[in-house]
Amino acid sequence: MSLEHHKDATLRYQQQVDNSRNYVLPFIQLEFPHLEGLRVMEVGCGEGGVLAPLLEKGCNCVGVDLAPTRIELAKSFLEKYTAGGQLKLIAQNIYDVDFLGAFRNAFDVIILKDAIEHIPDQEKIIGHLKQLLSPRGQVYFGFPPWYMPHGGHQQICQNKLLSMMPYVHLLPMPLYRGVLRLFGEKADVIQDLTEVKSTGISIERFERIVKRQHYKITQRRFYLINPIYQYKFGVKPRVQWKPVAAIPFIRNFVTTCVYYMVKPE
Structure with a gap:
């Protein structure tokens, strides 16, 4: 969302x-x-x-x-x-x-x-x-x-549940990518979120x-x-x-x- x-x-x-x-x-x-x-x-x-x-x-x-x-x-x-x-x-x-x-x-x-x-x-x-x-x-x-709960900027996610999910960005990178794909996030959103995770x-x-x-x-x-x-x-x-x-x-x-x-x- x-x-x-x-x-x-x-x-x-x-x-x-x-x-x-x-x-x-x-x-x-x-x-x-x-x-x-x-x-x-x-x-x-x-x-x-x-x-x-x-x-x-x-x-x-x-x-x-x-x-x-x-x-x-x-x-x-x-x-x-x-x-x-x-x-x-x-x-x-x-x-x-x-x-x-x-x-x-x-x-x-x-x-x-x-x-x-x-x-x-x-x-x-x-x-x-x-x-x-x-x-x-x-x-x-x-x-x-x-x-912090939304420090990964996951509020930009299209999936409403995922956009509200606290601390999900703290998962290890491979698992985090997998969760984003599982919830149907588009490739450009996944790229943005993983870039934020790295910085x-x-x-x-x-x-x-x-x-x-x-x-x-x-x-x-x-x-x-x-x-x-x-x-x-x-x-x-x-x-x-x-x-x-x-x-x-x-x-x-x-x-x-x-x-x-x-x-x-």
């Missing part, structure tokens, strides 16, 4: 806007209270909904995504900001030499919202982002920990990478109920209970979303 927002770009965009305005933006403001003039880039910007509230507050933004079709959608939703020069939308790989040449040390905030868990070499990109940060710059990360990231692994790449965690928040669920399912967000959030590994299984702000040491 693929969710409605997976098929409706306008709905997906609006959910991103609402979630960003009410949860992502206030979290970033814990480190950057004054937003006007702030230089912001989002990696994996998709339709651009996360950037919309930042643009409303006067930030100068760049959205970059590998998918040209999603960049075109973002341009249609945010046309007034691109026309006014406040926003640049680019379909490009941030590792490209000319991208680095254009944006070295350019950004006060870099955003990866629901992106890091899809990137194959997470250590490489987290290290690379330092070259794009300004001297005061920080990186925001928001992602679902791999071991999913836990809280502990993320924090180890951050430490190895010489970042300091400046803000951290764990959610028992992901804020985006408010817009997808009508469920009120809940911050994770502090004693649970303090227990390594166990917290992965019952935390549906984490927010971080990190800055180079």
Whole structure:
């Protein structure tokens, strides 16, 4: 049962806007209270909904995504900001030499919202982002920990039962593929899900990478109920209970979303 927002770009965009305005933006403001003039880039910007509230507050933004079709959608939703020069939308790989040449040390905030868990070499990109940060710059990360009930993004499954089945993504890869085939999932869905299985990231692994790449965690928040669920399912967000959030590994299984702000040491 693929969710409605997976098929409706306008709905997906609006959910991103609402979630960003009410949860992502206030979290970033814990480190950057004054937003006007702030230089912001989002990696994996998709339709651009996360950037919309930042643009409303006067930030100068760049959205970059590998998918040209999603960049075109973002341009249609945010046309007034691109026309006014406040926003640049680019379909490009941030590792490209000319991208680095254009944006070295350019950004006060870099955003990866629901992106890091899809990137194959997470250590490489987290290290690379330092070259794009300004001297005061920080990186925001928001992602679902791999071991949480739907950390494998199985909600994209066409089969209703399978889309609701918690922890199925934790099966060994051959068995997981077999279950997906048994429930009649199409080849492209199976490919997407197995790719996520190969790149999913836990809280502990993320924090180890951050430490190895010489970042300091400046803000951290764990959610028992992901804020985006408010817009997808009508469920009120809940911050994770502090004693649970303090227990390594166990917290992965019952935390549906984490927010971080990190800055180079």
